[in-house]
Amino acid sequence: xxxxxxxxxxxxxxxxxxxxxxxxxxxxxxxxxxxxxxxxxxxxxxxxxxxxxxxxxxxxxxxxxxxxxxxxxxxxxxxxxxxxxxxxxxxxxxxxxxxxxxxxxxxxxxxxxxxxxxxxxxxxxxxxxxxxxxxxxxxxxxxxxxxxxxxxxxxxxxxxxxxxxxxxxxxxxxxxxxxxxxxxxxxxxxxxxxxxxxxxxxxxxxxxxxxxxxxxxxxxxxxxxxxxxxxxxxxxxxxxxxxxxxxxxxxxxxxxxxxxxxxxxxxxxxxxxxxxxxxxxxxxxxxxxxxxxxxxxxxxxxxxxxxxxxxxxxxxxxxxxxxxxxxxxxxxxxxxxxxxxxxxxxxxxxxxxxxxxxxxxxxxxxxxxxxxxxxxxxxxxxxxxxxxxxxxxxxxxxxxxxxxxxxxxxxxxxxxxxxxxxxxxxxxxxxxxxxxxxxxxxxxxxxxxxxxxxxxxxxxxxxxxxxxxxxxxxxxxxxxxxxxxxxxxxxx
Numbered sequence: 001x002x003x004x005x006x007x008x009x010x011x012x013x014x015x016x017x018x019x020x021x022x023x024x025x026x027x028x029x030x031x032x033x034x035x036x037x038x039x040x041x042x043x044x045x046x047x048x049x050x051x052x053x054x055x056x057x058x059x060x061x062x063x064x065x066x067x068x069x070x071x072x073x074x075x076x077x078x079x080x081x082x083x084x085x086x087x088x089x090x091x092x093x094x095x096x097x098x099x100x101x102x103x104x105x106x107x108x109x110x111x112x113x114x115x116x117x118x119x120x121x122x123x124x125x126x127x128x129x130x131x132x133x134x135x136x137x138x139x140x141x142x143x144x145x146x147x148x149x150x151x152x153x154x155x156x157x158x159x160x161x162x163x164x165x166x167x168x169x170x171x172x173x174x175x176x177x178x179x180x181x182x183x184x185x186x187x188x189x190x191x192x193x194x195x196x197x198x199x200x201x202x203x204x205x206x207x208x209x210x211x212x213x214x215x216x217x218x219x220x221x222x223x224x225x226x227x228x229x230x231x232x233x234x235x236x237x238x239x240x241x242x243x244x245x246x247x248x249x250x251x252x253x254x255x256x257x258x259x260x261x262x263x264x265x266x267x268x269x270x271x272x273x274x275x276x277x278x279x280x281x282x283x284x285x286x287x288x289x290x291x292x293x294x295x296x297x298x299x300x301x302x303x304x305x306x307x308x309x310x311x312x313x314x315x316x317x318x319x320x321x322x323x324x325x326x327x328x329x330x331x332x333x334x335x336x337x338x339x340x341x342x343x344x345x346x347x348x349x350x351x352x353x354x355x356x357x358x359x360x361x362x363x364x365x366x367x368x369x370x371x372x373x374x375x376x377x378x379x380x381x382x383x384x385x386x387x388x389x390x391x392x393x394x395x396x397x398x399x400x401x402x403x404x405x406x407x408x409x410x411x412x413x414x415x416x417x418x419x420x421x422x423x424x425x426x427x428x429x430x431x432x433x434x435x436x437x438x439x440x441x442x443x444x445x446x447x448x449x450x451x452x453x454x455x456x457x458x459x460x461x462x463x464x465x466x467x468x469x470x471x472x473x474x475x476x477x478x479x480x481x482x483x484x485x486x487x488x489x490x491x492x
Contacts, residue, residue, distance in 0.1 A: 006030045007110045007125075011307040014299065018211050020103060021096060027103070027125045029110060029118075036112030037121060043317035044115035048074075048189060055313055055324045056193040057115075065411070078192030079159060085152035085196055086162065088137030093150065093201075095165060097426075098133045100204035101154055104306055105195065113309045113316065114194040123158055123185055132176055135163040136201075142407060143330035143418025146311065147201030150419070155195040160184025197311035202333045205422035206302050209337070212429045213295045213344055216436065217288065219490050220347045221254060222462070223439045224284045225261035227354040228268070229455045230446035232363050233277045235268050243285060250292030255285035265456040274363065280353035287350050294343035301336040330418030334401035337421035341428045345393040348428075348435040352386040355442045359383055369445045369473070376476045379442050382483065386438045389431045396424045396431075437486040441470065441479075448472045465489075 002024030005016060009032060019025060044057070053059060053068060060067035061081060069077050093101075106124040109116050127133070134157035140149025156162030157173040161184075166176045177184055187195075236242075243255045262268045276282060313324040359379050361367035370378025400421035406413050444466055447455065454460055469489050470482045 002026060004028065007033050007107060009033060009036070009111075011303070012107060013303065014207065014210060014214075017100070017103070017207055017306070021099065021211075026129050027106065029121060029125060033110050033112070034118050037110060037116065037118050039317050040112045040115050040315050041117055044190060044315060044322075047322060052322075054322050056197075057190045057313070057322075061193070074189040075187060078187040078189065081192040081196065082152050082155045082159060082187070083161070085148045086156050088140040088149045088153050090137050090139035093136040093138055094426075095133050097204050097208055098136055098154070099128065099131075100207055101136070101150070101200045102128045102133070104200040104203050104207070105151070105154070105198065107306060108198055108200065108308070108310060109194060111309045113314050114311050115190045115315045116194050117188055117191065120158075120185060120187075120191050120195075126182070127157070130180060131165075131167050132157070132180070133165045134173070135165065135170070138419075138423050141201050141419035142405070142412070143199070143202055143334055143416035143421070144326075144328065144414070145408070145412050146197035146328040147199060147330070147419055148196050150201040151196045151198060155192065158185045158195070159187060194311045197328045199305060199310045199328060199330045199333055199418065202330045202337070202418040202422045203302060203305050205426055206298070206333055206337055206340070207306065209340060209344075209422075209425045209429050210295065210299055210302055212433075213298075213340065216344070216347070216429070216432055217292055217295060218257070219433075219436050220288055220291075220351060221257040221284075222261060222490075223351060223436050223443065224281070224288065224354065225258050226443040226447070226455070226459055226462070227358060227439060228258070228277075228281050228284070229262060229265055229459065230358055230443040230450065231277070231281055231354070231365075232267060232272065232274075232450070233281045234272055234274075235262065237277070237282045238262070238285065248289055248293060250294075250296070251285045251289030253292060254289040258284060261458055262456050263458070265459070266453045267450055267455055270453070278353070278357055280350050280357060284350070287346060291343040291347050294339055298336045298340045298343075301332055305333060330416040331401065334416040334418035334421045337418060337425045338397070338399040338401050341393075341421070341425040342397050344425075344428050344432050345390075345397050348393055348432045349390050351432075351435045351439045352383070352390045355383050355386050355439045358442050358446045365446055365449050369442065369449070370476075371474060378473065378476070379445060379479070382438045382442065382479055385483075386435055389435055393428050393431050396428050400424060433487060433490075434483070437483055437490055440466075440490060441482060441486045444470075445473055 003019040004026045006028045008030045134154045136153040141147040160174045164173045164176045238255045238258045310327045359368045368378035368380040370376040400417040403417045
């Protein structure tokens with residue numbers, strides 16, 4: 001049965017978001033949630049009928065906030081906002097991120113503090129369930145005032161404009177509406193602003209990156225364990241006594257994971273000729289563990305964010321208040337995304353060092369792990385590729401969050417650049433996946449020269465399945481194909 005999730009007032013966790021990314025997953029809205037949305041909408045209508053002036057509801061936007069808009073122009077005001085802000089450039093946002101944006105925008109508006117109609121939240125849910133994904137571009141958000149340009153492209157599709165993918169086929173939003181028998185939304189007061197204000201671009205990228213980071217951390221531990229045996233390393237750096245006297249949670253967990261992967265290995269149990277091992281092997285618990293702790297910290301930041309209200313102004317019916325503030329400012333996410341990118345880049349950096357050591361002709365292993373060097377180059381050049389990727393990650397880890405630039409005629413004079421942090425983190429995640437694949441391919445080849453000794457049952461099972469996909473390297477062949485196959489193997 002496909003996963004089904006009913007939007008309720010209760011917090012959402014990453015496991016739920018992961019399940020909703022599976023094919024066929026569906027959303028609905030609980031009656032309790034609908035009542036909260038209705039209550040807030042009625043409150044907004046009452047305030048407008050009383051003749052108050054409220055930012056973005058019956059005024060212009062940004063530095064035009066002092067221009068009052070008449071009641072008969074409020075729909076046009078909201079639709080003009082969406083059209084004028086759809087100024088994205090650059091590459092398209094990946095479709096799985098767009099789907100997350102739809103989900104997170106629906107969750108935020110469903111909190112009942114935004115003043116939108118139920119129909120608007122339901123249409124976001126309809127888009128999600130129909131796999132109808134707006135075409136959105138990566139460039140355009142400053143990570144403050146909301147992710148304006150990306151969310152404007154998302155919102156264009158709701159009013160029947162812009163472009164979309166319907167189950168993978170690109171077409172105009174108008175054509176998709178016709179195909180589905182839907183009428184485009186007509187935006188009411190505050191609705192365009194509620195759709196555009198918010199951090200759903202940053203938080204969608206961050207949620208995806210976190211889910212991948214947690215997976216890749218386990219992959220990094222697996223690759224490290226295989227490399228440790230392939231390089232004939234000592235078991236002592238993973239002894240629990242060492243880690244109990246420096247009990248960082250990530251360090252403890254990684255040391256335990258490495259011990260688990262190596263349990264029962266003939267190689268790790270045999271007497272060693274070297275006195276101790278290079279840091280890339282010996283310090284795996286400390287380095288991987290620090291990244292694990294960073295991932296855990298960033299997860300808490302994002303869980304708070306995806307369960308928050310981040311548009312502006314915010315309506316509080318029970319307190320008879322409409323408050324203009326800055327919950328759309330993505331500074332918490334920008335800092336966390338920069339931190340996450342650094343933590344993941346370090347997993348890739350130490351992975352490349354293990355790859356380098358394995359091909360260096362030490363500890364009984366032939367140079368470049370080829371039985372006939374000279375005629376064959378073996379695994380010489382995959383390490384070049386890894387070095388190139390590691391260097392790119394270093395460049396991508398220049399923090400976006402320390403930057404700011406003035407916009408909106410000085411009204412928006414400090415911005416987070418969280419969107420740039422988000423797209424950089426995405427690239428670091430992709431790069432890390434490739435680096436770990438190169439290490440796994442290299443360590444698997446090194447293990448061929450440890451036979452007849454065997455590694456642990458867990459690692460030998462991985463090697464046996466891997467060799468059904470990528471055979472051992474005896475003579476040179478096109479390794480690009482092996483690398484792509486290794487990436488796919490490690491995803492399973």
